[in-house]
Amino acid sequence: MSDNSWKTAITDIGPGKIAVRGHDITEVMEKMSYAEAVYLILKGELPSKAEAELMNAILVSSIDHGASPPSVLAARTVMSGGNSLNAAMAGGVLVIGDTHGGAIENAARIMQEWAKKSGDATEIAAELVGWLKESKTRMPGFGHRLHKIDPRTAKLFEIADRNGYGGKHIKLCRAIERALEKILGKQLPINVDGAIAAVISDMGFDWRLGKGFFIISRTPGLLAHVYEEMTRERPMRKLGPPPYEYDGPT
Amino acid sequence: MSDNSWKTAITDIGPGKIAVRGHDITEVMEKMSYAEAVYLILKGELPSKAEAELMNAILVSSIDHGASPPSVLAARTVMSGGNSLNAAMAGGVLVIGDTHGGAIENAARIMQEWAKKSGDATEIAAELVGWLKESKTRMPGFGHRLHKIDPRTAKLFEIADRNGYGGKHIKLCRAIERALEKILGKQLPINVDGAIAAVISDMGFDWRLGKGFFIISRTPGLLAHVYEEMTRERPMRKLGPPPYEYDGPT
Amino acid sequence: MSDNSWKTAITDIGPGKIAVRGHDITEVMEKMSYAEAVYLILKGELPSKAEAELMNAILVSSIDHGASPPSVLAARTVMSGGNSLNAAMAGGVLVIGDTHGGAIENAARIMQEWAKKSGDATEIAAELVGWLKESKTRMPGFGHRLHKIDPRTAKLFEIADRNGYGGKHIKLCRAIERALEKILGKQLPINVDGAIAAVISDMGFDWRLGKGFFIISRTPGLLAHVYEEMTRERPMRKLGPPPYEYDGPT
Amino acid sequence: MSDNSWKTAITDIGPGKIAVRGHDITEVMEKMSYAEAVYLILKGELPSKAEAELMNAILVSSIDHGASPPSVLAARTVMSGGNSLNAAMAGGVLVIGDTHGGAIENAARIMQEWAKKSGDATEIAAELVGWLKESKTRMPGFGHRLHKIDPRTAKLFEIADRNGYGGKHIKLCRAIERALEKILGKQLPINVDGAIAAVISDMGFDWRLGKGFFIISRTPGLLAHVYEEMTRERPMRKLGPPPYEYDGPT
Numbered sequence A, B, C, D: 001m002s003d004n005s006w007k008t009a010i011t012d013i014g015p016g017k018i019a020v021r022g023h024d025i026t027e028v029m030e031k032m033s034y035a036e037a038v039y040l041i042l043k044g045e046l047p048s049k050a051e052a053e054l055m056n057a058i059l060v061s062s063i064d065h066g067a068s069p070p071s072v073l074a075a076r077t078v079m080s081g082g083n084s085l086n087a088a089m090a091g092g093v094l095v096i097g098d099t100h101g102g103a104i105e106n107a108a109r110i111m112q113e114w115a116k117k118s119g120d121a122t123e124i125a126a127e128l129v130g131w132l133k134e135s136k137t138r139m140p141g142f143g144h145r146l147h148k149i150d151p152r153t154a155k156l157f158e159i160a161d162r163n164g165y166g167g168k169h170i171k172l173c174r175a176i177e178r179a180l181e182k183i184l185g186k187q188l189p190i191n192v193d194g195a196i197a198a199v200i201s202d203m204g205f206d207w208r209l210g211k212g213f214f215i216i217s218r219t220p221g222l223l224a225h226v227y228e229e230m231t232r233e234r235p236m237r238k239l240g241p242p243p244y245e246y247d248g249p250t
Helices: A025-031 A035-045 A049-063 A070-080 A086-097 A103-114 A120-132 A151-162 A166-182 A192-202 A205-233 B023-031 B034-043 B050-061 B072-081 B085-095 B103-114 B119-136 B151-160 B170-185 B191-203 B207-234 C025-031 C034-043 C049-062 C070-080 C085-095 C103-114 C119-135 C151-162 C168-186 C191-201 C207-233 D025-031 D034-043 D049-061 D070-080 D085-095 D103-114 D121-134 D151-162 D168-184 D191-203 D207-232
Strands: A006-008 A012-013 A015-020 A245-246 B006-008 B011-014 B017-020 B244-246 C006-008 C011-014 C017-020 C244-246 D006-008 D011-014 D018-019 D244-246
Touching: A006 A049, A006 A151, A006 B207, A006 D025, A012 C011, A012 C191, A012 D085, A012 D244, A015 A025, A015 A035, A025 A035, A025 B050, A035 A049, A035 A086, A035 A205, A035 B034, A035 B050, A035 B207, A049 A151, A049 A192, A049 A205, A049 B023, A049 B034, A070 A086, A070 C070, A070 C085, A086 A205, A086 B085, A086 C085, A103 A120, A103 A192, A120 A166, A120 B085, A151 A166, A151 A192, A151 B017, A151 B023, A151 C244, A166 A192, A166 B151, A192 A205, A192 C191, A205 B006, A205 B034, A205 B085, A205 B207, A205 C011, A245 C085, A245 D191, B006 B191, B011 C244, B017 B023, B017 B034, B023 B034, B034 B050, B034 B207, B034 C017, B034 C244, B034 D151, B050 B207, B072 B085, B072 B207, B072 D070, B072 D085, B085 B207, B085 C085, B085 D085, B103 B170, B103 B191, B119 B170, B151 B170, B151 B191, B151 C103, B151 D207, B151 D244, B170 B191, B170 B207, B191 B207, B244 C011, C017 C025, C017 C034, C017 D151, C025 C034, C034 C049, C034 C207, C034 D049, C049 C191, C049 C207, C049 D025, C049 D034, C049 D103, C070 C085, C070 C207, C085 C207, C085 D207, C103 C119, C103 C168, C103 C191, C103 C207, C119 C168, C151 C168, C151 D018, C151 D025, C191 D207, C207 D006, C207 D049, C207 D085, C207 D207, C244 D006, D006 D049, D018 D025, D018 D034, D018 D168, D034 D207, D049 D151, D049 D191, D049 D207, D070 D085, D070 D207, D085 D207, D103 D121, D103 D191, D103 D207, D121 D168, D151 D168, D151 D191, D168 D191, D191 D207
Parallel strands: A006 D244, A245 D006, B006 C244, B244 C006
Antiparallel strands: A012 A015, B011 B017, C011 C017, D011 D018
């Protein structure tokens, strides 16, 4: 096989024809919400009504978080250097790594691995938190530097409950929250990343797509910031004079 | 003013509080579609029902176009080099420049500039096409290398018509299509980029946001390709042996 | 011609053979400095002794400028988000646009365009500064926010003078400095970007390569910062609480 | 400590003053080669004559490898999408991950870990190759898809030998080559990545800088390709019609 052979099973293209996972694009444009289209293109099948509602809530939940996240800092900095809108947005996406937006992926990986174990959610959660304690590992997706209770978590689970939606990952997620308090004596409520991780796991998505959902969700926020930088600020951003200091050899 | 002062009017954040353009995130999660949230965060106000439907159709319309676009080529190549999902997606976004996805921005700029002129749409279009002819400029957003008739254009305008939506930019856009045929003798039907340009112009968006809508729309497609590359292909992509040749000094 | 045909005249590759612009790589490794190899690969010919010395001084001159430039801010921010070294360095390169590092390109463009005019350097410079005054344009490559006199400029020109090197662009550059003071009454000494622009123009490089020389030069500096961030700082960088404020709707 | 506190020990900046690791930039510009400056900024100390020669050879060795590597494919693709020079170069750097250019880092990590073990190079190499065999791991930095014997390796080691330079990592590297043949019965000669890994390890560099040396070295090559794309090719690169096929649902 040549290294140059490219194959794809995502979208079929021909003159006058665009079909995403076998669905004609014009039908998707009219009959589906964008959230349903996102589900379709990533999963290859249509969501249920509950899944469509949840996917919409997931995408909305992380659309922006003010000017403080590092992805915004990088995106606005690239724009401020005299660059194009797409380069600035790419700069923002570049930052969304293991410590910023990465909690969805890591939490989903742990939930998907542990949910396979035998026992009910409470038992598995106890075992998991015991392991976290022993290995001095932090459980991603729980606790938040700013929000004591993350309002987005409550809303996501409310939508799931109202639709009678949820499987072993959401159950395990809630059990972990209780076990963290019981075993570690710490209040570390499920944050939005943990809640998204549980929901996409119950939807059957591979945890390796975790950062991707965050990136899709945050892209409009990055665009809004880049546009705000372009239209409200003068070039070029830099640190200093005061906020950094040299502490090397003289 | 220090270079380090950052201000933002997009999202207000505080403990237990996230408000996008003054709207509580949990309400947006439940009551709005993602397309409406995108409209809200970029415009600072809520869309009408017609605008919500159109924004949804716009975001769906460009969600993917198979494996051939250069943004997919770059995204899959970054992934194939042994990199992270977000780096690969950033690589795809980096490509979305003036010649790939840039037609929305350029078409919207021309439409917004010319729609301000006096005269009705037919007169302005005739003058515009005359200018294109004289300056040997190609009108962005018309004609397509693959689709003789772009099926997405018809659907977008059908949704607009059904809702009685549309102002001077959609009128001008349609008049340009007729003028291109009448004056240049060329059938250059409005493609999806041209149609999006007209619709977002009637919505009141700055043409400089044009590439941004395309980037938001295409992000799930890029994710699907990057994931397909990760799960179906072996590293690492390269050109050759045959498809490139050296033609420099020996 | 297919869109997939790739040709290159830079490096010829075959089993056991790598030849850059016709020069065997093992000979270049032993007999040339890296600065000479950079000249060779970009120009397609070997530099003179003076050109080699100047290219070396150019590459060294911009190797780093502390933690304040926006490219460093972005590179360290990407690293701080939990990403790979190459993604962080790419984030830094992304920032090097029109307002950061872009002065070389813009100054070289102006110098190359005006040096073609008739008249001696003093006459051309007077005309150019007159045009700048009338059009209220800032001359890139002159003046510096921090350095009243840029020590790197003096050193570059000293190396040129000692080697008897320099043509019409260096002459024009010096004449512009004098004309800015005489006509505008402003002391705007040539900064390192202006000096590099003049030297690479006399070397015969296209001004469109301008940012490229800066990027090559700064890459080790970006690496040093990214490594410092990786080894000395905790993830993750963010703005706030104090340094940014929300000023949008409540 | 605030998240906004930035410190650096790399370069000290003040009016009229730029000092890299305590060395005035104008002295470095005149008295040091760029390769020496790279060593200085990354190590914090000056190289010996042998180290300067080797660092120069390392930087030259990977300056370009024709149009086939994925970093070139991505860089040219970004440029071809109608983007800026720096965005295209960033696109190239983004690809330099674990499977492209990553061998230096991985080989250096293994060499630095194993060189600490007791025993002479031959013993350690035998143990290492045994472990590779058992764990079915490929030794990075040995063998090359194109070059049976990598001419750059021979030259690097020749320079080291001529200068009497080399410590336990170069010794181990050579012992691994012999052990691979003896134990696995495979001729997997040290390639340039393996040779660079051994040399920078003997220089005392952290293996985590490995990709960085490759990125510095390759940056001029990426610039040459991006410039060639800009000046010789028409926009926009895409795959197809023939070279990719859809194999998903209809």
